Amino acid sequence: MATAHLLYGFLGSGKTTLARDLEQRYQAVRFTPDEWMARLFGENPPADTFPQHAAAILDLMRPVWTRCLTLGIDVVLDYGFWRRAERDQARRLAESCSARALLYKVECPEDEARRRVAARNGRADRSLYIALETFDVLKERLEPLHADEVFVTAIS
Numbered sequence: 612m613a614t615a616h617l618l619y620g621f622l623g624s625g626k627t628t629l630a631r632d633l634e635q636r637y638q639a640v641r642f643t644p645d646e647w648m649a650r651l652f653g654e655n656p657p658a659d660t661f662p663q664h665a666a667a668i669l670d671l672m673r674p675v676w677t678r679c680l681t682l683g684i685d686v687v688l689d690y691g692f693w694r695r696a697e698r699d700q701a702r703r704l705a706e707s708c709s710a711r712a713l714l715y716k717v718e719c720p721e722d723e724a725r726r727r728v729a730a731r732n733g734r735a736d737r738s739l740y741i742a743l744e745t746f747d748v749l750k751e752r753l754e755p756l757h758a759d760e761v762f763v764t765a766i767s
Contacts, residue, residue: 613680614639615705619692620717621753622741623724623731625767629717630689639685642676644668645739655740673704680708693753698760714762 616633618626627643634641647668648656656664669690676686692698698714705712719727728741741749756762 613683613708613710614685615676615680615701615710615712616685616687617692617698617701617712617714618687618689618717619698619714619756619762621691621693621724622746622749623727624717624719625727625765626689626691626717628767629715629765630687633687637685637687639687640676640679641687641689642672643689644672645689647672649739654738677704677708680705680710695754695757695760714756714760715765716756716762717765717767719767 614637616630616637616639618630620626627645630641630643633639644665648661648664651668652660652664676688679686688701690697690701692701692714702712702714725743725746728746729743731738732740
């Protein structure tokens with residue numbers, strides 16, 4: 612049975628590092644929307660168009676990753692899954708493909724996450740630029756996992 616590996620965690624927590632590891636370990640196809648965003652719209656896309664671009668990327672990815680699952684190929688969804696509704700939808704889609712969904716909670720101390728984001732901002736590797744004040748604003752959008760959500764903890 613194919614598996615959709617769902618990565619939940621905040622900026623700088625180590626999701627993409629884990630996603631790359633899972634990609635190799637399970638010979639899976641990895642979907643990292645931030646990489647697509649940086650490639651299509653630059654490392655620092657305007658805030659006013661970011662939500663529309665992000666939604667378009669997820670819409671493009673969905674039929675590809677669900678097709679992979681239908682074909683029996685594992686996928687790694689390096690999405691963050693900050694909202695419960697997003698996690699539930701991904702679980703339902705995986706199940707509709709006769710696959711299972713496995714949720715990973717990726718976390719690290721906040722000071723380490725901030726350090727990682729700042730270091731990533733200084734590299735030219737096609738990752739998204741995240742201003743430190745944006746880090747604080749976005750942190751408010753992270754919905755904690757609920758007691759009924761089964762997950763594997765990955766501390767990076």
